[in-house]
Amino acid sequence: MAPQVPGHRFLQPQFLRDTARKYVFSSNHKVIGVQYYLLGLFAVGGGVMESLLMRVHLAWPRLPMPWLSTLSPIGAPGGIMTPEIYLALLTMHGTLMVFFVATTVPQAAFGSYFLPLQIGSREMAFPRLNMVAFWLTVLSLALLLSTVFTAGGPPTSGWTASPPMSALGSIAGPGEGMGQTLWLVSIGIFSIASLLVATNFIATTLKSRTRGMSLMRLPLTVWAWFITAILMAFAFTVLLIATALLLMDHIGGYSFFLPANLVVSGVLQRYSGGSPLLWDHLFWFFRHPEVYIAIVPGIGLTSHLLSVFCRKPVFGYHAVLYATAAIGLFGLVVQDHPMLTKGTNSFPALGLSVVAMAVVIPLVVVIFSWLATLWGGAIRLTAAMLFSLSFVTVFSTASVSCIFLAQTPLGLYLRGTYFMVAHLHLMMGLAAIFAIFAGTYFWFPKVTGRLLNETLARIHFGFTFVGCYCIFLPMYFFGLSGLPDCYATIKGVPTLAALQPWNVFITGAALATAAVQPLFLFNLGRSLLKGARSPQNPWEGTTLEWTIPSPPPAANFPGDPPIIYRYPYEYGAGSGTRDYIMQHELKAPSAPSKAAFC
Amino acid sequence: MALMLSLAITLITILFGGMLIWKHAWLPPAISTIAGPIDHQFTLTFIVCGLLFATAQVTVAYLVWSQRSKPQSERHHALHGSHTLEGTSILVATVLLVALSATSYQTWTRVHWTGPAPGALRIEVWGEQFAWYFRYPGPDDRFGPVHFNLMSDSTGNYLGLDRQRDPASRDDIVTATLGVPVDHPIELILRSKDVIHCFFVPELRLKQDLVPGMEIPIHFTATRTGRYEIVCGRLCGLGHYNMHATLAVMTEPQFKAWLLRMAAEQ
Numbered sequence: 059m060a061p062q063v064p065g066h067r068f069l070q071p072q073f074l075r076d077t078a079r080k081y082v083f084s085s086n087h088k089v090i091g092v093q094y095y096l097l098g099l100f101a102v103g104g105g106v107m108e109s110l111l112m113r114v115h116l117a118w119p120r121l122p123m124p125w126l127s128t129l130s131p132i133g134a135p136g137g138i139m140t141p142e143i144y145l146a147l148l149t150m151h152g153t154l155m156v157f158f159v160a161t162t163v164p165q166a167a168f169g170s171y172f173l174p175l176q177i178g179s180r181e182m183a184f185p186r187l188n189m190v191a192f193w194l195t196v197l198s199l200a201l202l203l204s205t206v207f208t209a210g211g212p213p214t215s216g217w218t219a220s221p222p223m224s225a226l227g228s229i230a231g232p233g234e235g236m237g238q239t240l241w242l243v244s245i246g247i248f249s250i251a252s253l254l255v256a257t258n259f260i261a262t263t264l265k266s267r268t269r270g271m272s273l274m275r276l277p278l279t280v281w282a283w284f285i286t287a288i289l290m291a292f293a294f295t296v297l298l299i300a301t302a303l304l305l306m307d308h309i310g311g312y313s314f315f316l317p318a319n320l321v322v323s324g325v326l327q328r329y330s331g332g333s334p335l336l337w338d339h340l341f342w343f344f345r346h347p348e349v350y351i352a353i354v355p356g357i358g359l360t361s362h363l364l365s366v367f368c369r370k371p372v373f374g375y376h377a378v379l380y381a382t383a384a385i386g387l388f389g390l391v392v393q394d395h396p397m398l399t400k401g402t403n404s405f406p407a408l409g410l411s412v413v414a415m416a417v418v419i420p421l422v423v424v425i426f427s428w429l430a431t432l433w434g435g436a437i438r439l440t441a442a443m444l445f446s447l448s449f450v451t452v453f454s455t456a457s458v459s460c461i462f463l464a465q466t467p468l469g470l471y472l473r474g475t476y477f478m479v480a481h482l483h484l485m486m487g488l489a490a491i492f493a494i495f496a497g498t499y500f501w502f503p504k505v506t507g508r509l510l511n512e513t514l515a516r517i518h519f520g521f522t523f524v525g526c527y528c529i530f531l532p533m534y535f536f537g538l539s540g541l542p543d544c545y546a547t548i549k550g551v552p553t554l555a556a557l558q559p560w561n562v563f564i565t566g567a568a569l570a571t572a573a574v575q576p577l578f579l580f581n582l583g584r585s586l587l588k589g590a591r592s593p594q595n596p597w598e599g600t601t602l603e604w605t606i607p608s609p610p611p612a613a614n615f616p617g618d619p620p621i622i623y624r625y626p627y628e629y630g631a632g633s634g635t636r637d638y639i640m641q642h643e644l645k646a647p648s649a650p651s652k653a654a655f656c
Numbered sequence: 657m658a659l660m661l662s663l664a665i666t667l668i669t670i671l672f673g674g675m676l677i678w679k680h681a682w683l684p685p686a687i688s689t690i691a692g693p694i695d696h697q698f699t700l701t702f703i704v705c706g707l708l709f710a711t712a713q714v715t716v717a718y719l720v721w722s723q724r725s726k727p728q729s730e731r732h733h734a735l736h737g738s739h740t741l742e743g744t745s746i747l748v749a750t751v752l753l754v755a756l757s758a759t760s761y762q763t764w765t766r767v768h769w770t771g772p773a774p775g776a777l778r779i780e781v782w783g784e785q786f787a788w789y790f791r792y793p794g795p796d797d798r799f800g801p802v803h804f805n806l807m808s809d810s811t812g813n814y815l816g817l818d819r820q821r822d823p824a825s826r827d828d829i830v831t832a833t834l835g836v837p838v839d840h841p842i843e844l845i846l847r848s849k850d851v852i853h854c855f856f857v858p859e860l861r862l863k864q865d866l867v868p869g870m871e872i873p874i875h876f877t878a879t880r881t882g883r884y885e886i887v888c889g890r891l892c893g894l895g896h897y898n899m900h901a902t903l904a905v906m907t908e909p910q911f912k913a914w915l916l917r918m919a920a921e922q
């Protein structure tokens with residue numbers, strides 16, 4: 059009998075301990091999945107706020123925001139945003155979105171929750187490791203946010219943290235002292251957490267599948283998580299090493315990335331022997347795969363959802379699978395391409411350009427598979443389907459802009475301009491976020507047992523889809539005009555200042571799009587409390603998560619995990635009233651015959 | 657909803673296509689010998705990409721609109737799609753991409769695999785947080801040595817020259833504007849004092865990073881006189897947005913007079 063302390067039932071130590079074990083420090087994959095999702099939601103909120111502040115400043119640079127000076131009295135005299143604050147926002151926005159949203163939600167959140175369910179397992183292969191990875195991610199986020207409270211504020215060197223700027227310390231600018239140190243530690247810890255996630259996903263996919271779930275019967279979502287996990291294992295190993303080396307330069311006075319004879323603010327520095335190019339070489343082993351780490355889970359999810367909502371098998375399951383693997387493989391190889399802006403030997407230009415262009419071909423294969431799946435399908439335009447379709451169009455646009463960047467002579471001109479900003483935001487940002495929305499609208503009924511409101515979801519979709527295109531398409535043309543990214547204002551350079559009206563347009567679109575997002579949160583909250591009860595299989599899916607009650611019981615499967623008899627996309631194959639056969643069904647269920655009722 | 661989505665996608669495609677066709681409003685005027693081939697490659701890419709982009713978007717829009725509520729009985733023939741159509745589409749896209757790669761590679765070799773023409777005027781370009789300096793070798797055609805410990809913006813010795821002791825430094829001319837003669841080959845040697853900067857003149861279609869510890873040569877020939885902006889193309893600190901200088905392309909006599917005036921100011 060646990061000791062009783064006077065007070066409310068909720069304050070009893072035993073109750074607190076149980077609650078903590080069940081909902082906070084839980085090693086249950088479903089709890090961890092939801093925790094990752096909430097962490098991502100928090101990060102995306104922060105990231106969007108920061109981007110809105112930047113957008114407002116870009117449109118109206120002289121607009122005073124009085125509350126800004128209370129937040130940061132040194133940096134914002136009279137509430138006018140200074141370039142330091144702009145760059146601090148830029149770094150925080152990039153870091154939050156790339157690491158804590160695009161890497162975390164499609165892979166760690168959706169994957170932790172649904173990978174075991176879809177392969178018929180009761181848990182991840184290493185449940186405790188899963189929990190450790192999550193709490194390391196929380197620690198990493200806390201460290202990142204703590205940079206706000208340091209004397210110089212967050213680092214100003216962007217999320218790519220290029221040395222020498224990021225290695226020199228506070229002499230290189232505000233935020234480059236303590237802020238940069240904390241940033242590096244935070245990203246180092248995030249890398250460790252990501253390596254744990256990768257290990258866990260790989261082991262789970264290979265070892266925890268239920269009987270009959272052969273590799274070629276895996277849903278494409280599972281394949282996508284698996285491929286992403288392999289990419290993460292490579293990319294984050296390199297990132298971990300690179301940040302460790304940079305941290306040694308930054309606080310230990312080493313010279314991995316710092317050459318001799320640097321004169322910073324008129325002071326000769328005592329470093330020798332390093333090269334900033336080393337960082338670029340290392341970092342690009344992370345930076346390019348990272349784009350695909352963010353997007354590959356979305357590719358898998360889109361293939362999966364298009365099949366469900368077209369009531370048709372995925373067109374070319376194997377083709378999509380191999381194309382996705384090829385995207386990942388090329389993603390690892392392309393890394394060196396941007397080195398060309400740095401005057402290293404021009405010969406690799408050919409090889410790298412060929413590889414960069416070669417990535418586009420599997421992208422085309424995947425896109426054509428989606429179009430072919432749509433062709434002749436009985437499309438059900440649910441909110442999840444709408445976001446999947448928007449993923450298809452955004453992903454196609456981003457793939458087309460790949461063709462520009464892959465060509466060295468054009469890529470050289472466009473790299474470091476707003477063209478790159480637009481490309482990255484469509485590819486890793488919008489596409490990843492549209493996949494997150496699609497996944498949320500699709501799986502919410504399974505996680506909570508309640509349906510989301512479809513009308514609210516459609517309004518949310520319409521404004522988000524059009525708004526996002528209005529924000530990012532003009533940026534492609536900014537890039538063609540030669541506008542470099544990371545500018546706190548474009549009014550300093552007369553030839554670029556002519557683009558200012560477009561800046562106002564983009565900011566307007568961003569504010570309008572952001573204003574619709576509370577609708578999504580409201581829909582989540584309202585449906586959670588009083589949404590209509592969801593049936594076990596509301597979308598008539600075939601995969602294993604739909605064979606169990608919603609929300610799923612603690613052990614996932616009431617009895618033994620089911621045995622798998624078939625491939626995951628048997629739509630249009632059933633008989634009678636049902637047009638699908640689930641993966642665990644040996645025979646197509648026959649419709650109740652009329653005779654039985656006579 | 658299906659109709660609205662299709663319309664939205666189509667509208668976006670038309671607007672985007674329109675903006676692409678209107679590209680000369682976007683790419684700044686071309687003023688160097690390498691700009692021609694690069695712009696030609698841009699045009700080819702616009703055509704191929706425009707085609708692929710429009711095909712993908714319009715197909716999505718059409719399919720969503722036409723299949724919106726098809727009864728189940730009508731679509732069993734379509735369950736497995738057409739592999740011939742699919743294969744052909746992918747093949748066409750691949751051929752287009754390979755062709756584009758080939759012309760792109762040709763452009764690249766034409767633009768970057770040639771050294772500077774003999775007799776090119778050599779100019780050193782220095783970047784620092786957040787300013788540009790340019791050094792001309794003067795009549796002796798030699799750059800004097802740089803002493804890093806002498807570099808000081810407050811005394812005006814931006815590049816750490818010791819004009820007393822180094823004879824080669826005596827006639828070096830340091831300016832804040834990059835003046836060049838028109839139709840004359842120029843070789844730039846890019847160097848940075850502190851962090852990575854990036855030399856970018858959109859009108860020249862020329863971009864190259866300045867990496868501390870390295871001396872990176874690039875070359876160009878300007879074909880039109882006028883004043884253009886040199887901007888910094890890589891985040892280098894809080895003054896990054898304001899790190900710009902002027903490229904002044906002048907006629908030969910104008911340039912000579914300008915350089916003499918600059919020499920007198922040293």
Ligand SMILES: [Cu+2]
Pocket residue numbers: 783784785786852853854888889890891892896899
């Ligand atoms: Cu700079």
